[in-house]
Amino acid sequence: GQQVMQIPQYQHVQEGEDFTTYCNSSTTLSNIQWYKQRPGGHPVFLIQLVKSGEVKKQKRLTFQFGEAKKNSSLHITATQTTDVGTYFCADFYNNNDMRFGAGTRLTVKP
Amino acid sequence: DGGITQSPKYLFRKEGQNVTLSCEQNLNHDAMYWYRQDPGQGLRLIYYSQIVNDFQKGDIAEGYSVSREKKESFPLTVTSAQKNPTAFYLCASSIPGRGYTFGSGTRLTVV
Numbered sequence: 001g002q003q004v005m006q007i008p009q010y011q012h013v014q015e016g017e018d019f020t021t022y023c024n025s026s027t028t029l030s031n032i033q034w035y036k037q038r039p040g041g042h043p044v045f046l047i048q049l050v051k052s053g054e055v056k057k058q059k060r061l062t063f064q065f066g067e068a069k070k071n072s073s074l075h076i077t078a079t080q081t082t083d084v085g086t087y088f089c090a091d092f093y094n095n096n097d098m099r100f101g102a103g104t105r106l107t108v109k110p
Numbered sequence: 111d112g113g114i115t116q117s118p119k120y121l122f123r124k125e126g127q128n129v130t131l132s133c134e135q136n137l138n139h140d141a142m143y144w145y146r147q148d149p150g151q152g153l154r155l156i157y158y159s160q161i162v163n164d165f166q167k168g169d170i171a172e173g174y175s176v177s178r179e180k181k182e183s184f185p186l187t188v189t190s191a192q193k194n195p196t197a198f199y200l201c202a203s204s205i206p207g208r209g210y211t212f213g214s215g216t217r218l219t220v221v
Contacts, residue, residue, distance in 0.1 A: 006152075033209050042200055043153070045209030088152060097168075098210065100145075102152040 004029075004091050006101030014109050019079050021104035023072040023089030030092040032065055032072040037103070038085040046074075079108050112137040116201050116213035122221045123188065123195060131186045131216045133201035140205065142184040146170060147198040147215075156199075159184055188218065196220050 005024045013019050023032065031050050035043040047056055049065035049072060056063045062075045076083055086103040114135045123129045135142065141160050145153040155168030159178040173192025178184055184203075188195045196219050202210040 031207075035209075042212040042215050043210070045211070048207075048209060097143075097155065097158060100153040105150070 004089060004099050004101040006089055006104055008104055009102065010105050010107075012107045012109065013079050015081060016078050019076040019083070019106055021074050021087050021089075021106075023074075023101050025070050025091065028069045029065075029072070033090045033092075033098070034063060034072075034074055035088045035090065035100075036085050037088065041085075043088060076106075079106070081108050081110055084108050114201055114203055114211055114213035116199075116216050118216060119214065121216055121218045123218060124221060126190045128187055128189050129218070131188070131199055131201075131218070133184045133186065133213060134182055135184075135201075135203045135211075135213075136182060137203055137211060138181070139203035139211070140181070141203060142178070143202045143204075143210065144168075144174070144176065144184070144186045145200045145202065147200060153200065156186065 007022050011019055031048055033048045034046040036046055037043045047063050049063055052069050053067045054065040060077045064073045072089055074087055086105045088100050088103045090098045090100045092098055117132045143158040144156040146156055147153050154170050156170055156174050157165055157168055157176040159165035162178055162181050165176050165178050173189055175187045199216045201213040204210045
């Protein structure tokens with residue numbers, strides 16, 4: 001299956017700073033989903049992007065799907081300590097199967 | 111509330127022992143999945159099932175087995191053939207085109 005590469009692997013920010021994680025593929029992505037996993041917890045679905053160039057917002061979170069559908073990003077404005085966790089992107093691969101990126105672990109210093 | 115229940119939360123396995131992880135959902139989802147997560151890493155697919163009495167191998171199926179006799183249940187057996195079973199195991203379910211709903215996971219440790 002196609003690889004979904006996520007960068008950076010780790011990100012440490014001061015509370016109030018912005019944060020961005022990127023999801024890249026060498027081939028066209030089908031649908032992109034984003035998940036958040038709190039430390040010690042399980043992944044929780046955040047959002048799905050389907051269309052080329054799509055942008056969706058959830059409060060301080062902005063999700064984008066690239067025009068060529070080969071990349072996606074999640075941007076958090078003015079991070080808070082509650083944003084701590086690992087953010088995963090995932091691409092639908094085949095028959096409802098999904099391929100997850102390795103995740104970006106975000107830590108926030110108060 | 112609907113959801114996915116995984117049990118036990120923690121499980122210890124002796125060398126050469128088979129263990130079974132439970133996954134039950136009351137979401138009426140057709141598709142169910144088992145993922146393995148190692149520390150600091152992403153999720154790797156072990157098995158998935160699109161419908162009752164049918165399941166498919168994922169990327170790392172060796173040393174694992176599953177069954178899907180009921181829509182609500184998708185148990186995973188970690189056999190003695192799995193040489194490095196210590197990991198966090200996550201069960202999920204979904205309907206087509208929607209995000210996955212994950213259970214709270216089982217942490218398996220070999221002792």
